[in-house]
Amino acid sequence: MVVKMIKVHGSGNDFYLLDQTQFPEPLTDAQLQQLAINICKREGAGLYEGADGVLVVDKSEHPSALGRMRVINADGTEASMCGNGLRTVARYLGTQNSQDAFRVQTMYADLKVQAVADFADHVPAFSVEISPVSFDAQTIGMHANHDAQTIINETIPELSTTLKFSAVSVPNPHLIAFVDHETLVGPELGRIGKWMNDGKNSIFPDGVNVSFVEVLGQNSIFVRTFERGVGFTNACGTAMSASSLMYVLLHQESTDFNQEIHVTNPGGMVKTIVHQGADEEYWMELIGNATFVKIVSLPLDSALAADYSQASVTVTGEQAAYANFVGSLTTA
């Protein structure tokens, strides 16, 4: 049996998109885990250049959703959400079903997605809902500061005596610190990110996505993320959404809800809008590229055995357009 996958990315956060409906029987969780561990490896050890994870698309169990997305990190663990990935899954399902606005089933919510104007020539873009939001330590899986119920802009002395962190789930867990430029590019993010995702620490035993955020100007931030199950990534959509929420909550003197925030990252740029609903709950819109780089086929047995000798590829040409778009950002 042959497996066909699309190599996709949002802001350079790259994935293999795998549609389970191509198989007579869906792959088992053990097979999905093995596949992700094999093909995502970097530095020539995986399929082509590897990836940050696998996006598993399947039929939805809910009539209100057009399809279902599961997210398998590069290390084989399953994440509850992926903002950058959801944009590419939205494009895939939208094209297949000729629909522009619909819902996608994810682990904890059926999220609204919508096609929006291209970011640039041949750079298609989607807006996706990021929710539900929680600051509750139990939901986040956090045991810090004498089991505090919430941590919002506070030090966690074991991690750093100077940095102030906010912990939030959207619904995957995030730890966010606003920092100066030197700290943004320095070694602290890697040190804290690796430690909090070592599976041994008592603060986040299940791991956490760690982001450093620099405020560049009004409604303009840069986000750098060390992802759980992945490591350093070009961009993390849920991290950029969580960072935008914390930016609005902690900078009320210069911004507010419902304003467009420009979020740059090592892989490109997205826009976010932070909303507060009628019941005071927060949710975010994440708007950015949904790029299809290439279509890859190979025998399933070979992929599960990490043998890529029979893989074949068709390049879409969209990556060149995306590179031009990113070039225009840096030269603007």
Ligand SMILES: N[C@@H](CCC[C@H](N)C(=O)O)C(=O)O
């Ligand atoms: N890159 C994703 C987040 C993927 C999940 C994360 N690694 C986790 O384990 O929570 C995004 O764009 O949101």
